[in-house]
Amino acid sequence: MHVTTFGEIMLRLTTPVNQKLIQATHFDSNYGGAEANVAVSLAQLGNQVAFITKLPKNDLGNAAASAVSQFGVTTTHISHGGSRLGLYFLQQGNGIRASNVIYDRANSSFATSNATDYNWDVLLTNTNYFYISGITPALSSGLQETLLTAVKLCQQHNITVVYDANYRKKLWSSADAVAFNEQLMPYVNICLVHDEDISEAFGIETAFDGDRQHVIDQKSSFKDSMSLITDMYPNVHTVASIVRNLYSAQHGKWTALLLRDNHFYESPIYDMTVNAEVAGGDAFGAAIVHGFLHHFAPQDQLNYALAAAVLKLTIPGDFNLASDAEIREVMQSSGHLMNR
Amino acid sequence: MHVTTFGEIMLRLTTPVNQKLIQATHFDSNYGGAEANVAVSLAQLGNQVAFITKLPKNDLGNAAASAVSQFGVTTTHISHGGSRLGLYFLQQGNGIRASNVIYDRANSSFATSNATDYNWDVLLTNTNYFYISGITPALSSGLQETLLTAVKLCQQHNITVVYDANYRKKLWSSADAVAFNEQLMPYVNICLVHDEDISEAFGIETAFDGDRQHVIDQKSSFKDSMSLITDMYPNVHTVASIVRNLYSAQHGKWTALLLRDNHFYESPIYDMTVNAEVAGGDAFGAAIVHGFLHHFAPQDQLNYALAAAVLKLTIPGDFNLASDAEIREVMQSSGHLMNR
Amino acid sequence: MHVTTFGEIMLRLTTPVNQKLIQATHFDSNYGGAEANVAVSLAQLGNQVAFITKLPKNDLGNAAASAVSQFGVTTTHISHGGSRLGLYFLQQGNGIRASNVIYDRANSSFATSNATDYNWDVLLTNTNYFYISGITPALSSGLQETLLTAVKLCQQHNITVVYDANYRKKLWSSADAVAFNEQLMPYVNICLVHDEDISEAFGIETAFDGDRQHVIDQKSSFKDSMSLITDMYPNVHTVASIVRNLYSAQHGKWTALLLRDNHFYESPIYDMTVNAEVAGGDAFGAAIVHGFLHHFAPQDQLNYALAAAVLKLTIPGDFNLASDAEIREVMQSSGHLMNR
Amino acid sequence: MHVTTFGEIMLRLTTPVNQKLIQATHFDSNYGGAEANVAVSLAQLGNQVAFITKLPKNDLGNAAASAVSQFGVTTTHISHGGSRLGLYFLQQGNGIRASNVIYDRANSSFATSNATDYNWDVLLTNTNYFYISGITPALSSGLQETLLTAVKLCQQHNITVVYDANYRKKLWSSADAVAFNEQLMPYVNICLVHDEDISEAFGIETAFDGDRQHVIDQKSSFKDSMSLITDMYPNVHTVASIVRNLYSAQHGKWTALLLRDNHFYESPIYDMTVNAEVAGGDAFGAAIVHGFLHHFAPQDQLNYALAAAVLKLTIPGDFNLASDAEIREVMQSSGHLMNR
Amino acid sequence: MHVTTFGEIMLRLTTPVNQKLIQATHFDSNYGGAEANVAVSLAQLGNQVAFITKLPKNDLGNAAASAVSQFGVTTTHISHGGSRLGLYFLQQGNGIRASNVIYDRANSSFATSNATDYNWDVLLTNTNYFYISGITPALSSGLQETLLTAVKLCQQHNITVVYDANYRKKLWSSADAVAFNEQLMPYVNICLVHDEDISEAFGIETAFDGDRQHVIDQKSSFKDSMSLITDMYPNVHTVASIVRNLYSAQHGKWTALLLRDNHFYESPIYDMTVNAEVAGGDAFGAAIVHGFLHHFAPQDQLNYALAAAVLKLTIPGDFNLASDAEIREVMQSSGHLMNR
Amino acid sequence: MHVTTFGEIMLRLTTPVNQKLIQATHFDSNYGGAEANVAVSLAQLGNQVAFITKLPKNDLGNAAASAVSQFGVTTTHISHGGSRLGLYFLQQGNGIRASNVIYDRANSSFATSNATDYNWDVLLTNTNYFYISGITPALSSGLQETLLTAVKLCQQHNITVVYDANYRKKLWSSADAVAFNEQLMPYVNICLVHDEDISEAFGIETAFDGDRQHVIDQKSSFKDSMSLITDMYPNVHTVASIVRNLYSAQHGKWTALLLRDNHFYESPIYDMTVNAEVAGGDAFGAAIVHGFLHHFAPQDQLNYALAAAVLKLTIPGDFNLASDAEIREVMQSSGHLMNR
Secondary structure (H helix, E strand, C coil): CEEEEECCCEEEEECCCCCCHHHCCEEEEEEECHHHHHHHHHHHCCCEEEEECEECCCHHHHHHHHHHHCCCCECCCCEECCCCCCEEEEECCECCECCEEEEECCCCCCCCCCHHHCCHHHHCCCCCEEEEECCHHHCCHHHHHHHHHHHHHHHHCCCEEEEECCCCCCCCCHHHHHHHHHHHHHHCCEEECCCCHHHHHHCCCCCCCCCCCCCHHHHHHHHHHHHHHHHHCCCCCEEEEEEEEEEECCEEEEEEEEEECCEEEECCCEEEECCCCCCHHHHHHHHHHHHHHCCCCHHHHHHHHHHHHHHHCCCCCCCCCCCHHHHHHHHHHHHHHHCC | CEEEEECCCEEEEECCCCCCHHHCCEEEEEEECHHHHHHHHHHHCCCEEEEECEECCCHHHHHHHHHHHCCCCECCCCEECCCCCCEEEEECCECCECCEEEEECCCCCCCCCCHHHCCHHHHCCCCCEEEEECCHHHCCHHHHHHHHHHHHHHHHCCCEEEEECCCCCCCCCHHHHHHHHHHHHHHCCEEECCCCHHHHHHCCCCCCCCCCCCCHHHHHHHHHHHHHHHHHCCCCCEEEEEEEEEEECCEEEEEEEEEECCEEEECCCEEEECCCCCCHHHHHHHHHHHHHHCCCCHHHHHHHHHHHHHHHCCCCCCCCCCCHHHHHHHHHHHHHHHCC | CEEEEECCCEEEEECCCCCCHHHCCEEEEEEECHHHHHHHHHHHCCCEEEEECEECCCHHHHHHHHHHHCCCCECCCCEECCCCCCEEEEECCECCECCEEEEECCCCCCCCCCHHHCCHHHHCCCCCEEEEECCHHHCCHHHHHHHHHHHHHHHHCCCEEEEECCCCCCCCCHHHHHHHHHHHHHHCCEEECCCCHHHHHHCCCCCCCCCCCCCHHHHHHHHHHHHHHHHHCCCCCEEEEEEEEEEECCEEEEEEEEEECCEEEECCCEEEECCCCCCHHHHHHHHHHHHHHCCCCHHHHHHHHHHHHHHHCCCCCCCCCCCHHHHHHHHHHHHHHHCC | CEEEEECCCEEEEECCCCCCHHHCCEEEEEEECHHHHHHHHHHHCCCEEEEECEECCCHHHHHHHHHHHCCCCECCCCEECCCCCCEEEEECCECCECCEEEEECCCCCCCCCCHHHCCHHHHCCCCCEEEEECCHHHCCHHHHHHHHHHHHHHHHCCCEEEEECCCCCCCCCHHHHHHHHHHHHHHCCEEECCCCHHHHHHCCCCCCCCCCCCCHHHHHHHHHHHHHHHHHCCCCCEEEEEEEEEEECCEEEEEEEEEECCEEEECCCEEEECCCCCCHHHHHHHHHHHHHHCCCCHHHHHHHHHHHHHHHCCCCCCCCCCCHHHHHHHHHHHHHHHCC | CEEEEECCCEEEEECCCCCCHHHCCEEEEEEECHHHHHHHHHHHCCCEEEEECEECCCHHHHHHHHHHHCCCCECCCCEECCCCCCEEEEECCECCECCEEEEECCCCCCCCCCHHHCCHHHHCCCCCEEEEECCHHHCCHHHHHHHHHHHHHHHHCCCEEEEECCCCCCCCCHHHHHHHHHHHHHHCCEEECCCCHHHHHHCCCCCCCCCCCCCHHHHHHHHHHHHHHHHHCCCCCEEEEEEEEEEECCEEEEEEEEEECCEEEECCCEEEECCCCCCHHHHHHHHHHHHHHCCCCHHHHHHHHHHHHHHHCCCCCCCCCCCHHHHHHHHHHHHHHHCC | CEEEEECCCEEEEECCCCCCHHHCCEEEEEEECHHHHHHHHHHHCCCEEEEECEECCCHHHHHHHHHHHCCCCECCCCEECCCCCCEEEEECCECCECCEEEEECCCCCCCCCCHHHCCHHHHCCCCCEEEEECCHHHCCHHHHHHHHHHHHHHHHCCCEEEEECCCCCCCCCHHHHHHHHHHHHHHCCEEECCCCHHHHHHCCCCCCCCCCCCCHHHHHHHHHHHHHHHHHCCCCCEEEEEEEEEEECCEEEEEEEEEECCEEEECCCEEEECCCCCCHHHHHHHHHHHHHHCCCCHHHHHHHHHHHHHHHCCCCCCCCCCCHHHHHHHHHHHHHHHCC
C-alpha cells in the first residue's frame, strides 16, 4: 500500500525564543508544509510514501527535497523549475501574545505551477491513497484544475482521496473555498476538518458560539456538521475533526471526533501546555491514514491520531518525528495521566 | 505634543536560560532603564519623544544611545562624559528560584552627573510631558537637585510632570525616599506607584498584610492610599497602580487601578505564565501617558496600559516593542480569553 | 567532619531544547553522576568532601575530574586508568513526551574497576560519612565486592554509611538488587529511598496502587515500608524518602518523609512547573547529610533537604549549585508561597 | 551640508560559518543595500543623512527602517506600501570555494515602486549630495524614470549627484546598462566605478586582460578608462575606483585610484586576509563623499576612503561601523604596517 | 551503473571553534565514516548508491541512517542490531596545535558484526562498483573475513572492487595491515593510497625522507611505489594517490597522482588555507569512481577528483556536499587562480 | 616546591567573532588576569600553586574563584570583601583592525584592597616561588606597599621572587612605573620583560627603532637592556623576554631570549597565524618557573616556555590549558615544522 501527497513545501524562518521579529539577529530555519509533513509522518511510521511538489532548481529547492528524503520519503516525482521557493516568517506566540506569520509565498515555483507540470497518469501509478489539502486550491486556479484532474483520475483507479479541508483566510475568501470544495468533494473519501473551519470551508452553519475557550463543550455542534458532510457527499466514508479549547499561546485542550461508516467516536481530552508549535493537524491526518493502512479499529484509529497530534506539538519544526512506540506510550498514559 | 524622559540607561548582562551566574560562559546583553524604556514605548506608539541622560564617551555609551535611537527616540539631548556606563547582571528566576540581580552601577556617568550637565531651559523647550522615576533621586543628592530644578521649571511652563515613584531598597532607605518625595510631589501631576511601593515611597501606612500571593484581594487598601496621595497633593490629578499576586518566578496575576479626577477605575485581571521578564511597569507608565496624549477615556486608558504591561512581559529585553494593534488585540481578548 | 562519596561520573550529552535526538546538530554537555552530584552539593554548602571514582587517562577523564574540583571537591583520591568514560544521551521530555535516555556506559573505566583499584584503608582515613548509591552495585559484581569491603571497614571505624537505594531497571533486575541489598543493608546507617523504588530495591510489598499521579495521597503506604526497613535493619537510624505526584514532564508535586530515631516527619508539598531536570534526589541526599553534619533538628533537616531538591530542579545540569541562603529562602517561602 | 541616498534595502540571510546552504539550521540575518550602507557610513561619521526607499508595511519593513535609524540615519522620507521586502541568501565563500548568492528580490516594494512614490521636490529639499547606484535602474524601467527625474532636479538645484556605477549581471544586460548610463551620466558629478565594471557599465574597452589575480599590475588601463569618462561627461569632476587582485575568498590586495579635477592620485596597497565580507565599495563611496563634505585634500580623501573600505571588510554585516578615529589609525599604519 | 559502499558510520562530537575539550560546554555533532562519506559524495553527484553497515536499533542508529538518506543514498540494505553506535571526539587543531581525536568505537554494532550479518549474494545484486577501505579490516577478524567473502563474490560477478588502503595506526599494527592486504589485493581493481600510507599498508619501502613539509618534492618516490603495486597485483588497473605538504593545522599544499593503465598523470597543486576539516580523501575516492562511471579521460578524472577533495576541505562535517558545477568551477580556476 | 601568585582576576566580556561592540547582542565571558593565568598554567603542569587576590562576596567573586580552582589551583588564601569584581570588554581585532579594550576595573575589590587584607606571614608559609606582575602596583599605592612588604618577607625567607614587569600605559605613567620598579627590583630574582616594555618599565634606553614589524631583527638591542638589568640588580639571576614582529591582528613572529647566570640563550622563531588571543606572556612566565621547579637546562627551559606561549595563543580565554605533552610536541616540531 502506497501513499502520495501533493502540495507546497516552504522554508520557514522562525525568530529565536520569544523574540519579536524586529529583535532577531538570526532565524531558525526548517522546511515544511501540510502535505510534506503528512508524507514525513507516514514514512516515519514505516509506510511507502511519495511527495509531489514543484521546486526551484537552486540550493533552496534542493534543501527542501533533502529535508523530506532525510526521513525516508520518495522525492523522485518532484517537478523542478520556476523562480523561487515559497517562504514564511514565524514569530512564535508567548502567553497572551499570539503567533504572527508573514507569508512570502507569492510567485513560488509551486504556486505558479499548473497541470502541465504533473503527469498524473504516471505519478499516481502504484498509489492507494492520495492526500491533498485546502491550501493548494487557495494558491491559484491552475492548481485547482490540477487537483480536480488528479482526483478524477483517483476515482477511476480506486485510489482513496484524503482531503484536509483546512481553510486559510489569508489566501482566499470563504466564498471561493466553498465554491471549489463543492467541485472537489464528490471525489473525496476521507475528509479532515478542524474546529470552525467547517463553516468557512463548506459554508455549513454551526451552532458554535465562536468562543475559542469553549469549543469542546460545544462539540455536538461539530458532530452535526460532520454528519451533514457525509449526507451531502455519500462518497465520504470518514470525517475526522480535532476540536480545541485555546487559552493562550501555550495552553489548550485538545480532543478529536471521528465519524466513520456512520458511527461517531470520541477521543480522550489532552490538557496541553507546550510551546506554540504547529502542524498538529498534519500529524493527525497522517495518523488517520496510517490507521486505515494498518486496519485499526475506529476508536483505536482516532485515539492514535490524536496522540500523534499532541505529540507533534512537543517537537520543534513541522515534521512529526514521533515513532509508533512513542505514540502508543502517550495513548496508554492519556486516559490515565492526562485525561482526568 | 512632545514627551521628554530623563534617567539612567544601563547595560544588562543576563545569564542564558535558567543558568546560574557561576555556570555562564556567555551573557545575553541589552540596554535598558526605566525612563529609556518609557521613551522607546512612546516612540514605538508613534509619539515624539526625547531621552535625556549622561553617557560615557566610549563604545558602550554609543551603543546605549544607538539602542534607543533604533526605535525612533531622539538622542541629541544626551550629555556625554564621565567614566563608565552603569551595568547590572541578571540571573533570571525559574519557578521557585527568584531572579537575582548584581548591580554594578556605582560611579556611572549618570550617577555622577549633576545640575551643570543639564541645561533644562533648553532641554525642556517644546516638551509637554516630562517623565521621571524614583530611581534617579536614589543615585545621588546632585541628581535630586537636578530633578527639583527641572520640575520647578515644568511647573512654570505648564509641562505635565509624570513621576513613577518606584522604590529600590538596594539604592536608598525608605526614610530618604519619603523625605525626597515630599519635596518633589508638589510639582507632580501624574503619579505611578505599584503594589507596596506606596508605603516605602510615601510613608503611607496601608492595611495590606504583606502576603505577596494575595495582593489583589486587598486592593481596597491600595485605593485608600491612592486617595491619600491626591488629598495630600492636589496638583496630582492622576494616580495609577499595578497590583499583582505573585505565585512563582513565572506565574502571577496582574490587575491595575486608576484614580483620575477623583474617580476610580479597575482593569480586568490577567493570569500570566511567562518567563521572568522585567519592565512591565515602564510599559504601563508609557501607555498611561499615551492615553493622555491621545485623549483616551479613563477606563480605556487603564485597560490599554495594563494590556501594554502584560504584553511587555512576553518580550525579551527591557523595551516594550508591542505595537498599538497588538495592545488592542490583547485588550479585546482579555475580558474574554484571559480574565475568567 | 569529612564526607567521601564513591561512584561513577559520566559525560551527559543533552539535545537542545525540545529537540528529538534525530534533529540535533549539537549536544549540550556536562558531567554528572549520583555520588559526584552529592559531593558537589556538600562542597558548595561548605563541607569537606572527597569524590572517589575511576577515570580514563584522557582529556574526557580530566574534564570530568575538573568539573567536580571546580566546585571545591577533593579529587586527589580518584583512580586513573581503564578504557573509556561512560556517557549517556539525554533527550529531555516536553509535556506529554517523556524524557528518553540512551546509556552508553558499558565497559567504562569505573564499570570495569574492581577491589584492586581502591585502597579503602587509605581512602577512608579522615572520613566520617561514606556515601554510596544503588547504581554502583548494578554495574558489576566486582563493584559489589568493592562496596561490601568498604562498608565493612566503615563499620569498624565508626564511619556513617549513607546509602541511596535508587533502583535502575535498565542496569539490573529487581531480584539481583534485592539480593545485593540484603548483603549491604546490615552496614547502612542512613537509607534514602524514593517513591516506588522501595519495592524494587528491597522486595517490600507496598499498598501503593501504582498511579504516578496519586503517590502523595498514598504516603502512608510508604511510611509503612520505611518502618519495615528500620525493623529489618536496626543499624539504620534514618530513612528519608521523596514522594512525588507526576503529571507531565514539566509538572509534578514533591513532598518528603523522614523517619529518624523512630519518629516520622513530613515536609510541605511543592507544586513544581519546571523543565525536566534531573538529580533532585542527589541534592536531597546531600542535604540530609548536611543536616547531620550541622546538627539540624529533624523537621528542619527534612524541610531543608526538600527545598534543596526542588531548587536543584530549577538549575541546568547535574549539580546543585544552590547556596545555603537560597535554600533557606525557598524554605521560608514554601509554607507560604508554594504550599497552599 | 546634507546627503540623501536612494535605493533598495534588503534582508540578508547568511549561512553560519562555512556551512553550505543545505546544511543550515539557522541563518544569521541583517539588513543592507548599497545606498543604505552609504547612508549609515556617513551618519556614523557625523554627517546629516536621509535614506529614501520604499518598504512594505509589515514587521520586516519596520525592521529594515529601524536598522538604519539605529545608526542615526533619518528615515522619515521612506515610502511605505507594496507587497514584500526583497531578500537574498548568502553562502559565504571559504578559500577556493566562492561565495554564492540566491537573490529573492523580485516584486519587492522597492522594485515595484515608481515615480508616483517619490515626490522629489520635497524629498530633495535641503540636500547637497544625492547618492545613487547602478543597482536601482537594473530593477525596473519605472525606477530608471524615477532616477532620471531626480537627477534632473538635482542639476536644477545644484545638488551634487554621486553615482556608483556598479554593474550586476544577474539583474540586467551590459547593453541595457550602457544605454541607461548614457542617459544618466550627463547629470552625474562624482562617479564611482570599480575593477572591470567600467567596461560592463559604460561599454568602454580596456586593455585589462581579465586575470583577476593581476588587476593592480594593469592599473594604467583603468586610468585610461577613467579619463575617458571625464572626457565624455565634462560634468563629472571626480572618478574614483577600487582596483583589486583576488586570490581566494579570503585573500586579496586592494588599492584605489582617484581622478579629481584632471589629476590622478593613487592610494597604498593593502594585503587583506579576512573573511569574505561585502560592502567595501559602499564604505569607499561614503568616505569619498565624506572627504568632499569636509574638504579633504584629494590624496587624503583617497587614502581615507580606501582605509574605510578595507576596515569595512573586517566587520560583519553590510554597514561600516568604523569610526573616524579607527579609519585614521588604519591610514597611519598602512604605509608602514601593511603596504610593504 | 550502481555503487555499493560498506563500512562504519560513527557519531562525531566536535568541540566548538578552537576550544580544547576541557573547555567545551557543548559539542557540534554530525555523522560520518569513510565509506558513508563516499556514498554521499556519489549520490550528490547523481549516481545510484547504496551504503551497507550495521547500526544499533536506537535513535542514534536511526539518526546515522537518516544522515545518509538525506542526501539520496539507499539505506535499505543496512543491518540493524548490536549494542551501540561507534563515536569519536574531535578537538580540531589550530595553527601549531594539532587536531586531537579520542576514539570511542570499541564494541560498536559494526565492529562486532560478522559474516552472518551480511548476505552478500543479495546485497551485491545490481552493483557495479564495490567500495571498501582499510579501516574495516582493522576493526576485527570477523570483518576481515566478511570483506574477503565479499570481494571474492565481486570477482565472480565482475563487480569492480575499489579499495582505499588508508592505514590507521590507532586501530592495528602495520604488520597486521600488510598481512591482510596481501590477502585482499588480488581481488582489488582500483587502489587509493595516500602519502606515506603506502609503506604502512603494503610494507613497500619508499625513498620518502619523512619530512611532512616536503612530500610533494619527493613525489617520484610515491610513483615508484604505485608502480610496484600494479606490478605485484596485475588485477589493479588504477592507483590514485593524494600527496600533501603539511605546514600547520590550517595550511598545506595538495596535489594528486594517478596511475591508470600504466600511464601516470599529475594534477595541479593547490595551496590551501582552511580550517582543519577531514574527509578530503573520501571525496577524492568518490570522485575517482565518478570519473569511471562517466568515462572521464584520466587527466580529467584526476583533476576532478583533486578539485572535489580540496573543495570538501572547505565544508564542515564529513560529507562532500559540493555539486558537479562547483567542482568544475574550482577545476577551471585552479591552474589559473591557485596553482602559481 | 610550592608557588604562590598574587594579583587581580577580572571578568572578561568578549564580543562574538569579529563583531564590533555596538553590534553585540551577547558577550562571551571568562575570568582571567596575569597572575591567575600563571597559577592555572603551573597547576595544569602538575605543580602545587596558590592564588591570592581579593574578591567581592557575591556570585561574580565566587565564579572567579571557581574558575581557577577548576584547574587545580588552591583558592583558600583568597581574601573576600570590597564592592565589585573588576571587568573589561574586549573587542578582538581582525586583520588590520586592532583589538580594542574598555577597562572597567576601577574601585574593584582588589584595586581597593591594601596591606591589612593580606597576612603575608601566613600566606607565604610553604611557598618557594612568589609571582607578581607590574599590573598590581599600577592600581594603587596601597598595593605598591603591599607588594614591597611581601617581597621583603620573601627575601628573609629565601623565597624566589618572580616579577613580570609588564607595563600598562592605560594604568599609570612610565615615570611612576620606573620609580616603583626601582624600589621593587632589589628584591626580585627572576625578571620577565617583553618587547619594548623594557624602556617603559625601567627607563632603559634601547637602540630599538620602534618598528613593530622588525623587532626580532633588532634583538641585540634587547639583549643589551637585559644585561643592564642584571648589572643594576645583581640579585636578578634570570631575565627572560619574548620578542615579536607584529604584522596584523592575526599574524606575527614570536621568539624569546633568556639571560640566565650571565649566559644568553635564544629560542627558535615561530611564524604564527592565529586569532587575536591574549595571555601568551603569562604562559611563558609560568613555563619559565616550571623550568626552574623541574631543573630544566636553560636552553630547554627557554624553548619550553616559548612553545607554551605560542600554544596558549591557539586556545580561547586567558588560561593556558596545554599539557606538558602538547608543549613538548610543539617543541619537537618547531625547529622542523615552523621555524624555517
